[in-house]
Amino acid sequence: MKILGHLHTINHHKYLVMKHCFKVGLYKQGLLHDLSKYSPTEFLVGCKYYQGTRSPNNAEREATGYSRAWLHHKGRNKHHYEYWIDYSVNKEEGIVGQKMPVKYVAEMFMDRVAASKTYQGVSYTDRHPLEYYEDGAGKLGRMIHPETAYLLHSLLKMLAAEGEEKTFRYIRYHVLGKRKPGIKRLFDRKRREKNK
Numbered sequence: 001m002k003i004l005g006h007l008h009t010i011n012h013h014k015y016l017v018m019k020h021c022f023k024v025g026l027y028k029q030g031l032l033h034d035l036s037k038y039s040p041t042e043f044l045v046g047c048k049y050y051q052g053t054r055s056p057n058n059a060e061r062e063a064t065g066y067s068r069a070w071l072h073h074k075g076r077n078k079h080h081y082e083y084w085i086d087y088s089v090n091k092e093e094g095i096v097g098q099k100m101p102v103k104y105v106a107e108m109f110m111d112r113v114a115a116s117k118t119y120q121g122v123s124y125t126d127r128h129p130l131e132y133y134e135d136g137a138g139k140l141g142r143m144i145h146p147e148t149a150y151l152l153h154s155l156l157k158m159l160a161a162e163g164e165e166k167t168f169r170y171i172r173y174h175v176l177g178k179r180k181p182g183i184k185r186l187f188d189r190k191r192r193e194k195n196k
Contacts, residue, residue: 002050009052009118010037016114021107024172029079029107036076045069053119079107081144097145105148106171109155113164126163130156151175 014034021030036042045068049056057067074082084098100108109129116128133156140149155175159167172178 002052003047005052006043006046006050006056009050010034010043010046013114013118016117017107017110020110020113020168023168024106024110025176025178026103026107026110029103033079033107033111034073034077036073039072041072042069055115055119078104079111081108081140081148084145084148085143093142096142097140097148099145100148102151102175105151105155106175109152109159109171112156113159127160130160 014037017033018030021027021033037046045060046056049059049063051059057070057073060069061067074080077083078100081097081100084100085095086098088094088096112129112133116132117124120128133153144152155167155171158170
């Protein structure tokens with residue numbers, strides 16, 4: 001068991017998500033992100049299958065055919081689209097992904113960025129989260145709601161093309177509709193009046 005390596009990885013990941021969530025105004029979600037990873041069900045499995053270069057859930061899945069830790073995790077964390085899978089009200093559709101509230105889509109985006117940074121290390125670029133998503137997105141089918149998929153994919157493409165600062169600002173003010181701090185609003189208003 002690689003306890004210290006796994007603990008360092010989840011602490012680093014959690015710290016990055018928290019830092020990113022704070023930048024877009026998701027303070028509570030930043031603090032509470034992935035707390036279930038410290039539960040025995042997830043933590044012990046993570047230590048057993050720890051490799052440091054990818055999620056231990058993938059290694060557990062390869063070894064046993066499924067990931068008990070992942071099943072536990074996705075059922076407790078609303079920033080995973082898998083949490084939102086349910087029967088459709090249209091009986092012909094069966095089980096489908098439900099539309100996620102945008103605050104959880106934003107947290108899911110931050111989670112993907114932080115995971116890429118954690119596992120890619122110094123070789124991380126702003127294209128990595130997009131590439132990882134696109135490698136698996138074709139297999140999602142109806143498991144992720146089309147509007148949720150569109151928003152997530154758009155944000156990942158923006159990150160790849162425009163960088164973190166612009167994407168985080170867009171998420172904060174346009175996706176989440178957070179207001180600019182009072183002094184910033186005042187300067188923006190004065191600049192608009194000056195340009196008239």
